[in-house]
Amino acid sequence: MSVLITVGATGYIAVAAHLRDRTRFQGAVQDVSSSVEGRISTYTTLLHAGAGLFADDDQESRRGFRAFVDRLDLPSRYPGVTGIGYLARVTDANRAALKRYMADQGLPDFQIEPAGDRAEYYPVIYFETSSPGAPDVVGQDRWLDPARRAAMEQARDYGVAVASAPVPTLGHTESAERRGVVIYEPVYRGGTVPKTVSARRENLIGFVFGPLRTGTIIDGIMRQQDRYHIGVRVYDAAGTGPQDRLYDKLPAMGRLTFGPQLETTSSITVAGRLWNLSFATGPEFYRESTARQLPLILAGGVILSLILFGAARSEARARTTAERAAAELRVSEEELRESEARLRRLVDANIIGIIMAGLDGRIIEANDAFLEIVDYSPADLRAGIVTWRLLKSGEHGPTIERIIEETRRLGRHEPFEAECIRRDGRFVPVLVGAAFLGGRQNLVVAFLLDLTDRKHAEREREQLLERERQAHAEAQAANRAKDAFLATVSHELRTPLNAILGWAKMLRMGQLEPGRQERALEVIERNAQTQVRLIEDLLDISRVTTGKLRLEMQTIDLGPVLLAALDSVRPAADAKGVTIETQLAPFPGLVMGDAERLQQVFWNILSNAIKFTPHGGDAVLSLQRVDDALEVRVADTGMGIPADFLPHVFEPFRQGDSSTTRAHGGVGLGLAIVRHLVELHGGTIRAESAGTGRGATFIIRLPVRAATELMLPPGRETAAVVRVEGREQHQE
Numbered sequence: 001m002s003v004l005i006t007v008g009a010t011g012y013i014a015v016a017a018h019l020r021d022r023t024r025f026q027g028a029v030q031d032v033s034s035s036v037e038g039r040i041s042t043y044t045t046l047l048h049a050g051a052g053l054f055a056d057d058d059q060e061s062r063r064g065f066r067a068f069v070d071r072l073d074l075p076s077r078y079p080g081v082t083g084i085g086y087l088a089r090v091t092d093a094n095r096a097a098l099k100r101y102m103a104d105q106g107l108p109d110f111q112i113e114p115a116g117d118r119a120e121y122y123p124v125i126y127f128e129t130s131s132p133g134a135p136d137v138v139g140q141d142r143w144l145d146p147a148r149r150a151a152m153e154q155a156r157d158y159g160v161a162v163a164s165a166p167v168p169t170l171g172h173t174e175s176a177e178r179r180g181v182v183i184y185e186p187v188y189r190g191g192t193v194p195k196t197v198s199a200r201r202e203n204l205i206g207f208v209f210g211p212l213r214t215g216t217i218i219d220g221i222m223r224q225q226d227r228y229h230i231g232v233r234v235y236d237a238a239g240t241g242p243q244d245r246l247y248d249k250l251p252a253m254g255r256l257t258f259g260p261q262l263e264t265t266s267s268i269t270v271a272g273r274l275w276n277l278s279f280a281t282g283p284e285f286y287r288e289s290t291a292r293q294l295p296l297i298l299a300g301g302v303i304l305s306l307i308l309f310g311a312a313r314s315e316a317r318a319r320t321t322a323e324r325a326a327a328e329l330r331v332s333e334e335e336l337r338e339s340e341a342r343l344r345r346l347v348d349a350n351i352i353g354i355i356m357a358g359l360d361g362r363i364i365e366a367n368d369a370f371l372e373i374v375d376y377s378p379a380d381l382r383a384g385i386v387t388w389r390l391l392k393s394g395e396h397g398p399t400i401e402r403i404i405e406e407t408r409r410l411g412r413h414e415p416f417e418a419e420c421i422r423r424d425g426r427f428v429p430v431l432v433g434a435a436f437l438g439g440r441q442n443l444v445v446a447f448l449l450d451l452t453d454r455k456h457a458e459r460e461r462e463q464l465l466e467r468e469r470q471a472h473a474e475a476q477a478a479n480r481a482k483d484a485f486l487a488t489v490s491h492e493l494r495t496p497l498n499a500i501l502g503w504a505k506m507l508r509m510g511q512l513e514p515g516r517q518e519r520a521l522e523v524i525e526r527n528a529q530t531q532v533r534l535i536e537d538l539l540d541i542s543r544v545t546t547g548k549l550r551l552e553m554q555t556i557d558l559g560p561v562l563l564a565a566l567d568s569v570r571p572a573a574d575a576k577g578v579t580i581e582t583q584l585a586p587f588p589g590l591v592m593g594d595a596e597r598l599q600q601v602f603w604n605i606l607s608n609a610i611k612f613t614p615h616g617g618d619a620v621l622s623l624q625r626v627d628d629a630l631e632v633r634v635a636d637t638g639m640g641i642p643a644d645f646l647p648h649v650f651e652p653f654r655q656g657d658s659s660t661t662r663a664h665g666g667v668g669l670g671l672a673i674v675r676h677l678v679e680l681h682g683g684t685i686r687a688e689s690a691g692t693g694r695g696a697t698f699i700i701r702l703p704v705r706a707a708t709e710l711m712l713p714p715g716r717e718t719a720a721v722v723r724v725e726g727r728e729q730h731q732e
Contacts, residue, residue: 028228069128080217083129159193163271229284251282353448361388496527565602588625589704612638641689
């Protein structure tokens with residue numbers, strides 16, 4: 001019985017040892033597979049960042065590309081990456097332009113190799129390598145190599161990074177120990193991946209590529225996992241031949257082992273390509289196995305058989321518990337390893353800012369993306385300068401301390417917008433999400449996404465929408481003004497024509513008495529003059545619009561010009577009972593201008609004053625010198641200008657009342673012409689009004705010309721006649 005107990009106990013321990021060994025082996029396999037997949041994923045992200053250099057400008061300078069690669073520090077931070085390069089898509093038509101561009105970049109002897117006429121070429125334009133003694137591959141057309149071409153075609157059509165079949169690494173011949181792969185990241189015009197395959201082929205401008213020495217990469221991972229004492233062999237896709245082998249370090253079992261060699265296979269996807277991994281344990285694996293204790297157990301089994309017999313039932317129950325606990329522990333360990341591997345890949349990819357901090361606000365760890373957001377260095381992080389206090393949740397948002405406390409209490413915090421304070425004091429908008437990790441240090445992990453570009457785009461979009469709304473409103477206003485103008489013009493043209501035609505018809509038919517014929521001719525002449533003024537205004541605004549309005553400039557005295565304009569409107573003022581008072585300073589100075597056009601300006605302003613002044617009202621015409629300008633004011637006691645219309649009073653086709661039933665005539669062009677004529681004379685005009693029913697004042701300022709500007713011949717004198725309040729004065 002004791003022998004049976006001993007054998008049973010030994011068998012149980014052997015089974016338990018084998019179970020633990022297999023669990024340990026499976027954990028090692030999972031770690032190695034995840035590490036290989038994560039490492040290649042990080043390198044692929046690196047190539048994606050490099051593609052951004054050529055998305056907007058496919059002729060990034062050689063110096064700029066070299067500076068980009070130097071900052072990456074490939075040998076120390078990305079072991080196994082032998083270099084990063086860029087190859088361009090070149091047609092036969094732009095091959096000469098490429099040669100000139102490469103000469104400008106310092107490569108006057110650049111040639112596409114091998115030579116020959118082809119529809120397209122894919123030569124290496126730049127290549128920066130960390131491998132000493134590597135051959136110069138610049139100019140080599142990689143499209144002619146079948147393995148590389150297949151990877152480039154797949155990357156081009158799918159718009160993602162794709163790894164090639166095994167190829168020799170730089171500086172080495174074709175052998176299983178020196179083989180590697182090349183990952184190609186497509187670069188499209190505009191920086192975005194087109195939606196269709198045909199569009200991707202048309203917009204492709206080149207590839208950013210990186211040769212990987214798989215032996216170096218997997219050796220580094222295996223050294224990190226050396227405690228497991230396992231070996232691995234890696235094949236590309238489903239191949240098993242020497243040409244498909246990427247890595248081979250499977251151990252051979254020694255004579256003195258205490259268990260069978262464990263073997264398994266797994267598959268991983270690396271940059272769009274399938275790799276098959278074979279794993280096996282080596283002799284060192286069993287040095288840590290409890291199976292080594294089996295001989296001792298067998299030797300002492302007879303002695304302990306009686307003791308083991310009493311513990312058999314207890315051991316059976318313990319075995320069930322141990323198996324269940326081992327299974328649960330194995331699941332937990334696998335989940336933890338997967339979680340840690342995913343988190344580490346996310347941190348190392350530097351796609352977003354990631355920090356780990358304690359509840360006291362001290363940041364324990366941060367990736368490069370976060371440090372770039374706040375413009376601090378890893379040394380500043382280690383010195384404790386970078387803390388949670390660099391994060392502000394907004395003027396009315398909760399404090400950072402409260403956010404940390406809620407994260408600890410609830411286990412996570414919903415994403416919220418905040419601002420990071422950079423070293424230079426600038427605020428960077430970010431989107432923040434947090435989760436509580438716990439542990440001995442009560443850590444909180446936070447993810448920060450830089451929103452600067454998005455906020456800038458939103459502001460530009462809002463400004464564009466506002467400009468579009470303003471343009472739309474202005475266009476609608478212009479259309480309304482145009483429609484009102486056309487209606488007004490048609491009305492104003494018909495009104496005098498109706499009078500002319502009516503009286504002319506009565507004259508021709510002889511229906512008028514001899515005493516009324518003179519009245520008819522007077523009406524016809526007056527309406528014809530109105531028609532002429534209207535047509536002249538239309539012609540003037542047309543000349544203004546086309547820039548064909550010309551002035552006959554000479555030195556003039558404004559007094560006579562003002563009085564001539566006043567004489568032109570006096571009959572209309574007398575007929576309406578409007579009194580015009582003049583306040584003209586005696587010879588305030590001379591101006592350079594066109595007397596006829598300036599008279600047109602003053603006539604328009606005076607006509608408006610008379611038109612909008614009620615019967616028996618007053619108007620004042622004044623002239624005085626203010627500083628270096630002559631100021632002409634025309635003030636009336638008429639209906640005034642509404643406040644909402646005052647800013648538009650000088651705009652063409654704009655009237656306070658544009659209906660055809662309004663009390664006053666005109667098409668809204670006179671003041672627009674006046675403003676343009678004044679500005680052509682180097683002057684300014686503005687309108688003032690206290691509101692409806694309180695009159696209006698128009699102020700015109702024209703610059704005074706000094707005697708030196710008038711360039712009078714020596715010995716000549718200037719004489720002018722000024723009429724002040726009905727008297728004539730001669731100014732010498």
